[in-house]
Amino acid sequence: MDGVTRIERSLETAVAMADAADAPPRLAAAMRHAVFPRGARVRPRLCLAVAAACGEDAPALTDAAAAAIELLHCASLVHDDLPCFDDAAERRGRLSVHRAFGVPLALLAGDALIVLAFQTLAQASEGLGARLPPVLAAVGQGVGVPHGIVAGQSWECEPVAALEAYHRQKTGALFAAAAAAGAASAGAADLAPWRIFGERLGEAYQAADDIRDVVAEPDEMGKPAGRDAALGRPSLALALGIPAAVQRLEELVAVAAQAIPACHGAAELRALVRSEARRLTPRSLSRSAA
């Protein structure tokens, strides 16, 4: 089974937990709206790829870790899109959750998706208890305090935002968690190099996203462009200008590729890094580079 099929199946199984007698049906619908149809699934693919590179031997736990990471990513998008933050009307080319279901249910759907990530890990870990603590810790670290994506988003509420910490936490942290959780699910003892690799990849991804927000065509984004400037958000592309930001992106991709720890799946991981970098470069810049 290929990675995308595994990820979609795990997510479908997870979200189906919301469908039950005596359960509020609109909550389940809002959660499904947040998770499907699929986005790029960059983070769970990273999780699976790292697990494979580490000699994956507990695929149910790896699938759960990948699903948990993506559920937490989807939850953060739902909450970031709310009127008190980005007030985004669209996401992945359709209505944002609060535009489709209202603010109260969007708030709760995000909460429920956060919890569902951990429920998914609990369900997959029967008989694998010894593997669970490091996977749980890696996932929690990527989302929570002090340096996870919730902390990253919180910099938008501080009088002075630390740009480097903002990016590292808002995006890098979940990439680091995806890599570390994938490695932990495969029984890897030393997660630190995988965290570093994931964080580097996250930095490159964030730089690409900042650039796309400035120069990409709307149909490339699945969301409106120009939001960082409109919302006064910290942005590498706005801080450095496009040419320097593109150069920085290329450096970050190279750094990420070099950070892959020695393992038998290193070649596949390097290929994933390169294909992501290509996919995320706006067409206008690809043309000018060609």
Added chain:
Amino acid sequence: MDGVTRIERSLETAVAMADAADAPPRLAAAMRHAVFPRGARVRPRLCLAVAAACGEDAPALTDAAAAAIELLHCASLVHDDLPCFDDAAERRGRLSVHRAFGVPLALLAGDALIVLAFQTLAQASEGLGARLPPVLAAVGQGVGVPHGIVAGQSWECEPVAALEAYHRQKTGALFAAAAAAGAASAGAADLAPWRIFGERLGEAYQAADDIRDVVAEPDEMGKPAGRDAALGRPSLALALGIPAAVQRLEELVAVAAQAIPACHGAAELRALVRSEARRLTPRSLSRSAA
């Protein structure tokens, strides 16, 4: 060490994870505001009491389970208080989190507290991996889909709210989780009777809360009274009237006490149930009963 000291120390350790270099300081302050000074800590005390009744032998995990339950309760209060739900200005006799820190940070502090609950479990479970899956499952079930407190709150977003399901999920679910997680942290094999006991206790607690919302003096509540009527929320006291609701409360307390499974700590648990019932009865009703 008594239960309250254990709980406060565990919560302090958990919330201190938010204090770190490069972490957004207002997020940590908002989380602390949500958790301290302490409320009644009913749910974590239940968790500790059940663990003791089951022959507690892994106190670090029990403490983490109790803290996790209380962190999730605090998170739910922060989110329920937001303008899109109750728009509550006060909580525990002081400003609600969004009044003190703004809506965006209150949203994120709630998210961070949810994640912190699971981070706390991960931290306490090193070397106790085999115990972790059932504890994690019990905690997740109390909060998430299909029947946890987030689902309970979501009934406020449905066109027709099922009163019984609303109460069982919005309050009973976290009591059931507190009891089951306490039992699981002590290695109990059969969690089902503990869940039922916790759920019954939660029903009694919700009935008492509904009554207090109608008849209690403001200084007994730590929050404004009359909110259920003002917000059109489902309420046993409003649905049945006070005399019938008080009778129902007494029945529910008796049912909860009877639901305590046979164990060597049963007497202490029964005493806790009775003292809670007394504590939660408004003074005006106690006087008229005396």
